[in-house]
Amino acid sequence: MKRKILRGTKILVTISTVIIIIIMVFTVKKDTFEYLKQAKPIFLLLTFIAWLFYILLDGYRVQILARALNKKIPIRTSLEVILSGLFLAAVTPFQTGGLPVQLYILSKKRISAGQGTLILLFRGILGFGVQMLLIPFIIYFFHAYLKSAIIGILLRYFLVFYVVVILFFIIVMKKTDAFKHFVLNRIKKYKDKRKIEKEIKFERVMKNILEEVNEFKIGLKLYFARKKLLLLWAFLLTLASMLSYYFMAPLLLYSLGQSGSIYLAIAFQVILQMVLLFMPTPGASGIAEGSFVALFQVICPSALLGIYTILWRFFTFYIGAGIGGFIFIKVLHFPEPKKTRNMHLEADGRIVKAD
Numbered sequence: 621m622k623r624k625i626l627r628g629t630k631i632l633v634t635i636s637t638v639i640i641i642i643i644m645v646f647t648v649k650k651d652t653f654e655y656l657k658q659a660k661p662i663f664l665l666l667t668f669i670a671w672l673f674y675i676l677l678d679g680y681r682v683q684i685l686a687r688a689l690n691k692k693i694p695i696r697t698s699l700e701v702i703l704s705g706l707f708l709a710a711v712t713p714f715q716t717g718g719l720p721v722q723l724y725i726l727s728k729k730r731i732s733a734g735q736g737t738l739i740l741l742f743r744g745i746l747g748f749g750v751q752m753l754l755i756p757f758i759i760y761f762f763h764a765y766l767k768s769a770i771i772g773i774l775l776r777y778f779l780v781f782y783v784v785v786i787l788f789f790i791i792v793m794k795k796t797d798a799f800k801h802f803v804l805n806r807i808k809k810y811k812d813k814r815k816i817e818k819e820i821k822f823e824r825v826m827k828n829i830l831e832e833v834n835e836f837k838i839g840l841k842l843y844f845a846r847k848k849l850l851l852l853w854a855f856l857l858t859l860a861s862m863l864s865y866y867f868m869a870p871l872l873l874y875s876l877g878q879s880g881s882i883y884l885a886i887a888f889q890v891i892l893q894m895v896l897l898f899m900p901t902p903g904a905s906g907i908a909e910g911s912f913v914a915l916f917q918v919i920c921p922s923a924l925l926g927i928y929t930i931l932w933r934f935f936t937f938y939i940g941a942g943i944g945g946f947i948f949i950k951v952l953h954f955p956e957p958k959k960t961r962n963m964h965l966e967a968d969g970r971i972v973k974a975d
Contacts, residue, residue, distance in 0.1 A: 681746070688851065697726070706937075758887040
């Protein structure tokens with residue numbers, strides 16, 4: 621796991637550095653320094669405050685989702701879960717590497733892998749729900765800005781990917797036993813074909829996942845059957861947290877002395893956040909910056925576009941990922957004593973029961 625994280629970090633730094641250099645080469649002009657004389661640094665402070673609200677409200681949301689499963693976790697644990705996830709999303713392809721460490725952090729508070737998965741999944745579902753509510757309004761009011769080729773590609777990617785993910789999730793939930801039988805049967809045939817007698821790593825991982833599916837389904841029913849008010853509160857927190865995130869782009873634009881449309885800046889960020897979630901490069905590096913430039917060039921002068929892109933990426937991505945990196949190092953190097961928990965994190969990212 622450490623080797624993969626290190627490789628992902630190197631790829632992230634390399635791609636980000638190259639992209640920043642390219643953007644700056646093509647956007648920094650003589651006018652850039654004239655524009656910067658109009659800068660208003662106070663809006664950088666406001667952007668940081670917006671980032672704090674975004675993270676804190678997200679942390680409180682994780683607390684509420686845990687409470688709905690009759691589990692109590694401190695805000696510090698919630699923030700560790702969120703920030704470590706941001707770091708691992710930044711250094712793994714498709715931004716999917718955070719789950720094992722997040723589940724491990726939750727396990728130290730006696731939250732099982734199935735319950736932790738449910739909490740984190742619902743966190744994602746609530747965010748997805750807010751975005752889906754906003755998308756129709758964005759298409760209706762800003763359709764004139766969504767006709768470029770790059771935006772069309774991003775939207776098609778989003779639709780195809782999310783439809784596949786949603787269908788797969790429904791199949792697993794509705795046909796759990798059939799899915800379990802299919803997966804284990806395929807693994808058995810693979811082992812028989814290659815005359816493998818010992819349990820292979822993929823088989824062990826799949827068994828662990830399948831064992832947690834039933835507990836996951838029980839928690840799912842609990843959310844909708846008896847914890848509707850907490851779920852509504854979590855949704856409102858999601859909305860507030862994401863609005864804090866979306867306000868960072870217009871605040872940064874104001875920090876550069878510009879006064880573009882707040883609504884359009886928010887609309888573009890909604891689109892970006894949705895389509896960049898599962899891009900193949902670590903942290904969507906390169907794709908995120910390029911997409912931002914393609915979208916925001918309509919509200920930001922070209923001479924400031926490079927600086928604007930770097931500032932936006934710094935506040936919405938690098939701050940959280942950087943803090944998450946320190947938390948990740950702490951989790952790996954300072955584990956709690958075994959007697960205080962019944963699970964621990966293996967070097968390859970697996971969460972297993974302690975002896």
